[in-house]
Amino acid sequence: MVNPALERLPGSAFVRLRELLGPVVPQVETPISMSIGEPQLPPPALIADVVAAHAHLWNRYPPNEGTPELRAACARWLARRFGLPAGLVDPERHVLSATGSREALYLFVQAMTPPESGGRRAAVLMPNPYYQVYRAAAEMAGAEAVLVPATAATGYLPDFAALDPEILDRAAVAIFCSPSNPEGAQADLGRLTELVRLARRHGFVLACDECYSELYFGDAPPSALNAGLAAAAPGEDPFANVVVFHSLSKRSSAPGLRSGFVAGDAAALKAFLKLRSYACVQMPMPLAAASAALWDDDAHAAANRAHYARLVAAADRIFADYPGYLRPQGGFFLWLAVGDGEAFTRRVWQHCGVRIVPGRYLAADDPAAPHGNPGHAHVRIALVHDEATVTRALEAIRACLDHTDG
Numbered sequence: 001m002v003n004p005a006l007e008r009l010p011g012s013a014f015v016r017l018r019e020l021l022g023p024v025v026p027q028v029e030t031p032i033s034m035s036i037g038e039p040q041l042p043p044p045a046l047i048a049d050v051v052a053a054h055a056h057l058w059n060r061y062p063p064n065e066g067t068p069e070l071r072a073a074c075a076r077w078l079a080r081r082f083g084l085p086a087g088l089v090d091p092e093r094h095v096l097s098a099t100g101s102r103e104a105l106y107l108f109v110q111a112m113t114p115p116e117s118g119g120r121r122a123a124v125l126m127p128n129p130y131y132q133v134y135r136a137a138a139e140m141a142g143a144e145a146v147l148v149p150a151t152a153a154t155g156y157l158p159d160f161a162a163l164d165p166e167i168l169d170r171a172a173v174a175i176f177c178s179p180s181n182p183e184g185a186q187a188d189l190g191r192l193t194e195l196v197r198l199a200r201r202h203g204f205v206l207a208c209d210e211c212y213s214e215l216y217f218g219d220a221p222p223s224a225l226n227a228g229l230a231a232a233a234p235g236e237d238p239f240a241n242v243v244v245f246h247s248l249s250k251r252s253s254a255p256g257l258r259s260g261f262v263a264g265d266a267a268a269l270k271a272f273l274k275l276r277s278y279a280c281v282q283m284p285m286p287l288a289a290a291s292a293a294l295w296d297d298d299a300h301a302a303a304n305r306a307h308y309a310r311l312v313a314a315a316d317r318i319f320a321d322y323p324g325y326l327r328p329q330g331g332f333f334l335w336l337a338v339g340d341g342e343a344f345t346r347r348v349w350q351h352c353g354v355r356i357v358p359g360r361y362l363a364a365d366d367p368a369a370p371h372g373n374p375g376h377a378h379v380r381i382a383l384v385h386d387e388a389t390v391t392r393a394l395e396a397i398r399a400c401l402d403h404t405d406g
C-alpha cells in the first residue's frame, strides 16, 4: 500500500523534461544543461580544510538542533545581513540547523499542520509556480495545497491577502519565497510586513523561503524577520508567526554540503525540534563546523553574487530588446516568456543543445490561467555556468527566439 497522497503528487519536473526531450536529438556536439539550479562554481576551499580539522568528530552523534557554534554563527549572520538589532536572534531559541532548506521546508509543514482547523480541512498556502517541495509537504501533511497565482499581475509573487478569509482562517502555514524561484522576484519590506500582519491576524505561520537571499542584483532583499520586527508593537514578540529558511547551497555554491537553517518564532521552532528529534538527519559535526565557518565569511558570498550579477548583465544585453525578458531581481534563474514553453524547450534543445525547463512543469494547472497553467508561456533558464558558457547559451536561445512564430 502506498499513501494515496504520494500517488497524487505530479512527479518531478525533471522526469517530465526527460520524457519531453528523450526522442529529440540535439544538432550540436556539446549540449549545455541549464535546467537544474545547481551552481557550477567551485565550492570554497575552506570547507575541505575545516572538515579535515574536525575529522576527530566523525564518531559523535550530532545534536538534533545543530551545534551551538553553528547556531551562533547563523544568528550572527542574520544580524549582519539583515541589520537586525544585536542580540535579537537568540541562537538557542530562534535557530535550528537543517540539512539543507528542502528537508526543513518539508518537515516544518508536517510539524505545523493539524489535520483540521476549526472543523475544516487545514490549508497550506503557496505560490504558483512553486518549488516542488512546497506542494508535496502540504499534500503529505493531509492539508489542502492552496496554489496562489504569481504572475505579472501580482508582481510575480502570490497575493495571499486577496484570498477568501475562510481560506486564510484555516491556513496553518503560508509558504512564500523571496527572491523567488523561478521568477527571481523580490518582496520589499512593505509587502513582507503586510504578510506578517496577515499571518498574525489569521493565526498561521509565514514560512519564508529565503534560500536565494544572498544573490541579488539591485537592492538587497529584506528578510521576513525584518518584517516581523516592523509589524510588532514595543514589547511584542518580533518573530511571532514568522519562520525563515536559509541555505548554503546557493550562497556558498555548496549544495553537496546539505546545509541550511531555520530561524524565527520560538514556539514553532520548539515544536519543530520535537519532530526533528524523531525524523531529521542531523548534520555531522565536521560539516557543522565547515557550515559555521561559511556563515562567518561574507567575502566568498559577495564574490558569488558578483559572478551572478555578471551573468544577469549578459542576459540584459542579449535580451535587451526582447519584450518577454524579465530581469531577475535575485536568484539565478531567467523566467522568459516565449509563447509556448514546451514547444520552445524542445526547439532550443534540438537546434542549440541547451536544456531548459518549460514553465508549466514548475506550476500546477489552473483553469483560470491562460492555457490552463500559469507557467505555460514561460521557460526557466538556470544561469549556473561560467560567463562564457552562459553567454554562448543565451545567444543561441536568443537566435532561436528570433526564428520562433510564437
Ligand SMILES: Cc1ncc(COP(=O)(O)O)c(C=O)c1O
Residues within 6 Å of the ligand: 037, 099, 100, 101, 102, 103, 131, 177, 180, 181, 209, 211, 246, 247, 248, 249, 255, 258, 259, 260
Ligand atoms: C526555492 C527553493 N527552496 C529551497 C531549495 C532547497 O535547497 P537546499 O535544500 O539545497 O537548501 C531550492 C533548491 O533548489 C529552491 O530552489
